[in-house]
Amino acid sequence: xxxxxxxxxxxxxxxxxxxxxxxxxxxxxxxVDGTRIAPLTSDTMAKHLYSPDLNPKRFDNLxxxxxxxxxxxxxxxxxxxxxxxxxxxxxxxxxLSSWLSDNRFATLEVQAIAQEFSFNRFDIYTSRILLLQYSxxxxxxxxxxxxxxxxxxxxxxxxxxSPAFLKKSETKRYIHRFTHAVSDSGVKIPMLRKIAFVQLxxxxxxxxxNTYNKDEDLFLLSELAMLADVNNESVKEAVMKQNSLxxxxxxxxxxxxxxxxQLMLLAEEFAEYDRQNALNKATEKGIExxxxxxxxxxxxxxxxxxxxLYSNGREEDVKKALTDPAxxxxxxxxxxxxxxxx
Numbered sequence: 001x002x003x004x005x006x007x008x009x010x011x012x013x014x015x016x017x018x019x020x021x022x023x024x025x026x027x028x029x030x031x032v033d034g035t036r037i038a039p040l041t042s043d044t045m046a047k048h049l050y051s052p053d054l055n056p057k058r059f060d061n062l063x064x065x066x067x068x069x070x071x072x073x074x075x076x077x078x079x080x081x082x083x084x085x086x087x088x089x090x091x092x093x094x095x096l097s098s099w100l101s102d103n104r105f106a107t108l109e110v111q112a113i114a115q116e117f118s119f120n121r122f123d124i125y126t127s128r129i130l131l132l133q134y135s136x137x138x139x140x141x142x143x144x145x146x147x148x149x150x151x152x153x154x155x156x157x158x159x160x161x162s163p164a165f166l167k168k169s170e171t172k173r174y175i176h177r178f179t180h181a182v183s184d185s186g187v188k189i190p191m192l193r194k195i196a197f198v199q200l201x202x203x204x205x206x207x208x209x210n211t212y213n214k215d216e217d218l219f220l221l222s223e224l225a226m227l228a229d230v231n232n233e234s235v236k237e238a239v240m241k242q243n244s245l246x247x248x249x250x251x252x253x254x255x256x257x258x259x260x261x262q263l264m265l266l267a268e269e270f271a272e273y274d275r276q277n278a279l280n281k282a283t284e285k286g287i288e289x290x291x292x293x294x295x296x297x298x299x300x301x302x303x304x305x306x307x308x309l310y311s312n313g314r315e316e317d318v319k320k321a322l323t324d325p326a327x328x329x330x331x332x333x334x335x336x337x338x339x340x341x342x
Contacts, residue, residue, distance in 0.1 A: 007259050008032065015266065023181045031256055031265060037230045038256040043094045043201070044264040046110045048255055052098035053077045058248065059096065063106055065220040066156050066175060066196050074098040078105060105129055106154040115305070119165075120312070121156060126193040129153045133192075152192040158227060162199040165312070167228050168260075172213060174202035174224070206300045207235070208330075220303035274306065 015028045030036035038045050056074040064072040072136045075295040078097040094110040107129070132149045159166070170205070182188045206212040207225040223245055225235045230252055239245035255261055308320050309331070321328040 001040045009260065010268070011262060018266075018270075020269055025082070027267060028262075028269060030135070032262055034257055035254075036277075037227040037253050038261070038265055039160070039251055040227045040230050041094075041112060041114070041158065042265060043110075043268055044261055045252060045255065046094045047096065048261075049252060050096055050108060050110075051077075052096060053079075056098070058244075059098065059108060062220075062223065063108060063154065063156055065217055065223075066198060067154060067177065067179075067194065069154075071102065072106060072154070074106075075101045075103075078107075089260065100154075103151045103153060105133060105151070106156075108156050110158045120197055122157070123331050126153050126155050126195060128153075130193055150192065152194060155193070157195070157197050158200055158224075159198060160200050160228065163199050166197065166199055166202075172206075172211075173201040174206065200224055200228035204232070204235075207238075219245070305331060308335060 011032055012029060012312075015032065018025070020028070027036070031038050040046060040049060048054060050059050050062065052074045060074050076099050078099050079095075093112070095107055096110075097105065097107040099105050130153050133153060149159055176199075178193075178195045178200050179191060180188050181191050203212075203221060203224040207221050212341050214223060219242060220240050222235070222242065225232070226239050226245065226249065229235060230249065235248065239249050309315070314317075317331060321331055
């Protein structure tokens with residue numbers, strides 16, 4: 001008991017004396033003191049609570065409900081078989097992957113911050129995984145893998161903070177499934193790459209305000225609300241009425257109080273602190289370069305930004321940025337979630 005108390009005191013002292021800002025310190029101290037459960041979307045928590053190795057039924061159930069596919073059943077973890085991505089693109093993202101019993105490849109991705117480039121990235125990301133599915137594995141013959149029998153890819157993306165392009169959407173739905181391709185002539189064909197984007201913040205809002213559609217899966221909505229804010233009292237009251245969700249809550253509560261987990265959460269906050277500092281420095285550098293050249297921002301430093309904006313149909317943002325330095329700073333912050341400007 002004495003050792004546990006000493007560890008607790010040392011961790012509190014470490015947090016208090018750290019360079020983290022007041023908000024980050026309070027967040028961590030509340031977790032250490034047991035007055036707050038760590039967010040289920042944090043890397044440390046998500047990897048424990050929804051791991052296909054540790055909790056395959058929990059992983060399968062969430063994926064199956066979101067995709068409306070009861071055949072989803074994990075066979076073995078695929079944690080080390082994902083395509084390698086740009087480090088900055090993965091900095092705030094948690095991946096949990098599994099081979100399914102029917103040999104499809106399934107990934108649950110949890111995003112800690114808004115990612116405006118999601119559609120572009122996932123188009124590439126899932127295509128690369130699909131190529132793995134179309135490859136000949138050890139012990140297989142080339143003739144055994146063809147277009148007819150290639151296995152599909154499933155990707156579910158949980159967004160704690162919805163990106164702007166989804167927030168602007170007029171639909172009430174908070175789950176956006178892409179399972180078919182539709183031509184401009186109306187022809188509809190099934191895709192091998194099936195993707196679902198889930199707005200956790202929107203799900204929580206509808207859960208709390210009782211504004212969801214009447215055909216919603218209320219069990220799933222409760223789980224998504226808990227993923228969005230496990231510390232909300234209304235959410236807790238609802239999940240305690242469902243045995244499996246109550247088990248998830250209690251598991252999260254217990255795991256959050258583990259001293260090793262708290263140290264990992266502290267490491268996550270330091271990583272976010274460093275990321276934000278790098279972002280701020282990049283923004284300041286861009287503005288300084290721009291001022292020296294007699295323009296609002298160094299154009300040569302943001303060619304990638306403009307290209308990204310154009311690729312997402314945001315031509316008006318480019319025009320506005322050229323005459324509005326404050327707006328340019330906001331765009332830089334948004335874009336640097338993807339890749340900081342050097």
